[in-house]
Amino acid sequence: MTIAEKYWSQGQACFVPSALGDHVVIPPNESEWLFEQTDSAVSDTVNLNNELQAEATIGEPFMVHAPTVRGIITRDLTKNLSALTSDIFDELSTAVDEAWGIDTQEWKEVNPFTTLLGIIARTSNRAYVGPQLCRNEKLIHSALSYSATLFPCSIAIRHVPQPLRPLVSPLITIYNQYHRRTISNIIKPEVERRLAELNIHHSDPEKPSQPRNDFLQWLIEAALKSNNPYDLKPHIITQRMIILQFVTMYPISNSATDALYDIISQPNSASILSVLRNETNDTFAAHNNTWSKRAVNKLHKLDSCLKESLRLAPVVAFGSGRYVLAKGGLTTPLSKTYLPEGCTVAIPSVAIHSDPANYDGPTTYKPFRFAERHEGATTENPSPTNSNIRDSLTATSPLSTSFGHGRFACPGRFFAADQMKMLFAYIIRNYDFEYLPARPGRMWVGPFNVAPMRDKIRVRRREKR
Numbered sequence: 001m002t003i004a005e006k007y008w009s010q011g012q013a014c015f016v017p018s019a020l021g022d023h024v025v026i027p028p029n030e031s032e033w034l035f036e037q038t039d040s041a042v043s044d045t046v047n048l049n050n051e052l053q054a055e056a057t058i059g060e061p062f063m064v065h066a067p068t069v070r071g072i073i074t075r076d077l078t079k080n081l082s083a084l085t086s087d088i089f090d091e092l093s094t095a096v097d098e099a100w101g102i103d104t105q106e107w108k109e110v111n112p113f114t115t116l117l118g119i120i121a122r123t124s125n126r127a128y129v130g131p132q133l134c135r136n137e138k139l140i141h142s143a144l145s146y147s148a149t150l151f152p153c154s155i156a157i158r159h160v161p162q163p164l165r166p167l168v169s170p171l172i173t174i175y176n177q178y179h180r181r182t183i184s185n186i187i188k189p190e191v192e193r194r195l196a197e198l199n200i201h202h203s204d205p206e207k208p209s210q211p212r213n214d215f216l217q218w219l220i221e222a223a224l225k226s227n228n229p230y231d232l233k234p235h236i237i238t239q240r241m242i243i244l245q246f247v248t249m250y251p252i253s254n255s256a257t258d259a260l261y262d263i264i265s266q267p268n269s270a271s272i273l274s275v276l277r278n279e280t281n282d283t284f285a286a287h288n289n290t291w292s293k294r295a296v297n298k299l300h301k302l303d304s305c306l307k308e309s310l311r312l313a314p315v316v317a318f319g320s321g322r323y324v325l326a327k328g329g330l331t332t333p334l335s336k337t338y339l340p341e342g343c344t345v346a347i348p349s350v351a352i353h354s355d356p357a358n359y360d361g362p363t364t365y366k367p368f369r370f371a372e373r374h375e376g377a378t379t380e381n382p383s384p385t386n387s388n389i390r391d392s393l394t395a396t397s398p399l400s401t402s403f404g405h406g407r408f409a410c411p412g413r414f415f416a417a418d419q420m421k422m423l424f425a426y427i428i429r430n431y432d433f434e435y436l437p438a439r440p441g442r443m444w445v446g447p448f449n450v451a452p453m454r455d456k457i458r459v460r461r462r463e464k465r
């Protein structure tokens with residue numbers, strides 16, 4: 001038990017200095033209180049701007065202006081998941097085949113972290129910028145490099161005294177900004193092309209506009225509706241697309257890599273894989289041998305497996321950081337911790353997830369823990385104790401905070417969950433995995449959980465059934 005965990009277990013807050021800045025991490029039983037605070041009391045945006053040093057690393061303060069990236073993720077991306085499923089699956093399966101190979105005879109050594117990063121970057125961008133740009137290797141390379149260097153840059157900037165930051169930040173972010181410019185040089189011409197197309201279409205409604213269903217298009221249409229010239233500036237639209245790259249690739253790939261290592265390193269990994277293979281095969285067959293959103297929703301055991309890995313290793317050890325705005329500060333209701341105005345308060349995600357009061361055998365990996373809780377439930381008759389909605393990967397609660405909880409819970413979790421489920425459905429049906437007797441340890445870099453980055457596993461394509 002760490003010193004911080006000792007404080008939390010006694011219902012006390014703990015001051016945690018970290019790479020993300022200084023946080024007052026309140027005890028688990030006060031997390032619900034934090035989720036209920038109003039926007040005038042605590043701010044998620046100010047905290048994100050601070051954590052990311054958005055001015056220097058992103059250029060535009062994070063998601064402050066309408067139409068926000070968050071709004072489009074919630075409104076358009078999530079609602080279009082059914083329509084996007086076949087495109088995502090098409091991109092994902094091609095990308096996996098290219099990265100892991102299709103040789104059914106020889107085992108191949110692959111680095112899950114790096115290969116999944118490339119696969120997820122390409123697949124996500126299929127939904128963001130369409131089929132041509134998502135295969136642009138320069139775009140993918142720069143999107144990944146930009147995302148990988150954003151946090152290190154913000155951490156370095158935070159160590160510089162405030163008055164010197166405008167001077168020093170451009171030097172710290174040289175490499176990061178090079179990749180931001182590269183992404184911009186690739187996406188901006190497409191933004192301009194689409195804006196011009198829409199202008200032509202508006203001045204000549206007879207001329208058909210090209211139907212497109214991707215994030216960039218929704219962003220442009222939202223900007224048109226907002227009637228705010230700022231939102232329509234090509235570089236602002238481009239900038240918002242760049243933010244999207246950052247919030248997507250690493251969290252999904254990191255979580256998928258962890259989940260894969262968890263499965264293949266269990267002594268009973270063959271049986272776990274067999275349960276998952278049966279579920280994916282049966283579901284695929286029951287849905288006309290096609291992956292639709294409806295079919296993906298039926299993968300309860302896989303859903304449970306992914307949720308269990310995220311429970312054990314959420315992307316950050318203490319999350320849902322909020323900057324205290326309330327004049328005169330706030331006092332928490334139970335531990336009576338005083339939170340002065342200007343401090344950052346967070347919840348202890350890992351401590352919540354590893355509390356025996358919340359989870360039976362909390363430190364043990366039980367891949368089907370959540371599926372078992374609702375075994376036998378039907379949509380028509382979900383009993384209160386086994387409702388599958390509550391235990392699904394995307395469901396959040398004060399006890400399940402891998403995606404945060406409340407108004408600022410991760411809006412991209414539905415897209416992330418579908419992508420991860422499709423990825424696992426594909427790799428489990430199409431590849432064998434060599435058992436890994438020792439799982440590489442979980443690594444925490446400051447508050448961040450980092451999946452094994454350098455380790456390799458062995459995979460072999462399965463014969464066609």
Ligand code: HEM
Pocket residue numbers: 044045048063069070073077244247248251252255315319320321401402403404405408409410411412413415416
């Ligand atoms: C497995 C993958 C992912 C994980 C584990 C994850 C986790 C999280 C967490 C813990 C937060 C903070 C929530 C809070 O402050 O309470 C967050 C915020 C956010 N996530 Fe995700 N995320 C994932 C994927 C995605 C994807 C794919 C997108 C975009 C489509 C996305 C977009 C965002 C945005 C925009 C925010 C900030 C929301 C706001 O503060 O308004 N995330 N995510």
